[in-house]
Every structure is written in C-alpha cells, then in structure tokens.
Amino acid sequence: MQSVVGRPDGRFEIALEGHDHRYAVRIQRAAGGPPRLVELSILSDDDSAEITPATVRQIPVRRLAAAAARFDAPSPFVTPDELYDPTAAHRPERRRGGRGNKLDDVHYRQVAALLVAARENGEAPRAAVAASFHVSVPTVNKWISIAKDRGYLARDWATSTNPTSTEPETRA
Structure with a gap:
C-alpha cells in the first residue's frame, strides 16, 4: 500500500508500505517516454529512522516515479x-x-x-x-x-521518444 500527497511546491510526498521513510519527489514527463524522477528527498518522521547507505540503495526509483505520475493527472476534469x-x-x-x-x-x-x-x-x-x-x-x-x-506504432516504441512515429529516429 502506498499513499501519495501533492504538495504546493509541485512535488509529491509518497509513503510506501514497509519503508521507514517517506519520499518527496518531482517528476518530469517527456513526450512519449516514461516519467523521469528529477528530484528526490528522503523524509523521516523522527530521528530514530537513520538514513544509511542501505537505505539509499533500496529506494525504488521507478516505483516512485510511477506513483507520482499516476497521481499527477493531466487535467482536473479527467476521471x-x-x-x-x-x-x-x-x-x-x-x-x-x-x-x-x-x-x-x-x-x-x-x-x-x-x-x-x-x-x-x-x-x-x-x-x-x-x-x-x-x-x-x-x-x-x-x-x-x-x-x-499497420503503422500505428513505431518498431522501437518501447524505447523511442516518439513511439507513434514510424520514421526511424536520427541521433545527433
């Protein structure tokens, strides 16, 4: 179970089940790509939850980005x-x-x-x-x-930044 709360500064505060800390994250959405985590803060409710190297290694970055993306609706009128x-x-x-x-x-x-x-x-x-x-x-x-x-999806849609284009990507 997880809880996500939007904050006025544009970040999301996420509490994950089984984690001693909460996480404040900010994501960036790229057109056609998965959400990217661009800011991460580890929050503790009290001083007894120490942040150790093991704590940092166990941060589920993709899970946090996905949770924030699901909470961040593109429009207030979207169900x-x-x-x-x-x-x-x-x-x-x-x-x-x-x-x-x-x-x-x-x-x-x-x-x-x-x-x-x-x-x-x-x-x-x-x-x-x-x-x-x-x-x-x-x-x-x-x-x-x-x-x-049929040309509705690019061959490399899973990694492309433009997944609906059937033209090959050119890299500079």
Whole structure:
C-alpha cells in the first residue's frame, strides 16, 4: 500500500508500505517516454529512522516515479478511468467475442495509444493493455505486432521518444 500527497511546491510526498521513510519527489514527463524522477528527498518522521547507505540503495526509483505520475493527472476534469484509458471516448460500441468479430483499424490505434499512455504513466504497457481489454499478454503481443505492421506504432516504441512515429529516429 502506498499513499501519495501533492504538495504546493509541485512535488509529491509518497509513503510506501514497509519503508521507514517517506519520499518527496518531482517528476518530469517527456513526450512519449516514461516519467523521469528529477528530484528526490528522503523524509523521516523522527530521528530514530537513520538514513544509511542501505537505505539509499533500496529506494525504488521507478516505483516512485510511477506513483507520482499516476497521481499527477493531466487535467482536473479527467476521471480515473479516462486517465488510464485516454481512448475511452473514441471507442465505438462493438459486440464482444464470437466468430467473425474482426478487429478494425480503430482497435489497433487504441492499442497503440494505450501502450504509449501506460508507458508515459510509468506502468507496464503490455499488462495495462491486457487489463484494459481483459485479454492475455500474448494476445496483446499479437496486437502490437499488427499495430506496428499497420503503422500505428513505431518498431522501437518501447524505447523511442516518439513511439507513434514510424520514421526511424536520427541521433545527433
């Protein structure tokens, strides 16, 4: 269990279960990339919780960045469901399951958008899409392959700074 509280200075105070300290963090969101932890403070409720080298080594940096990113909603009018599924408003009603229920381009665009959104929020992208569509991760892997083939997702989407572009990145 964790608790996240926004602070007026733009940082988030995070208390993690099993940790003697709290963490004040600030994240930076890069377009198309996962949230990056750019500031970290270790807070103690009392003087008995000493900060040792072992304490510093055990800081879960990615977990802290992901927790802050989930708390930091892009808009005050976004519901939690919309935060995790930015394509919900664009998803057409379609029947579930059954033979001959072919998936269309809209579906693969949604898969690509959800993968990118999950990555930007510091979540495991494949697991987030699998949970959203109530399918297995191997099914999501097939959808990713098709989305790449149709040009909705870059071949290197998991590491690219522009995951929806199909043009190769040039590095200076």
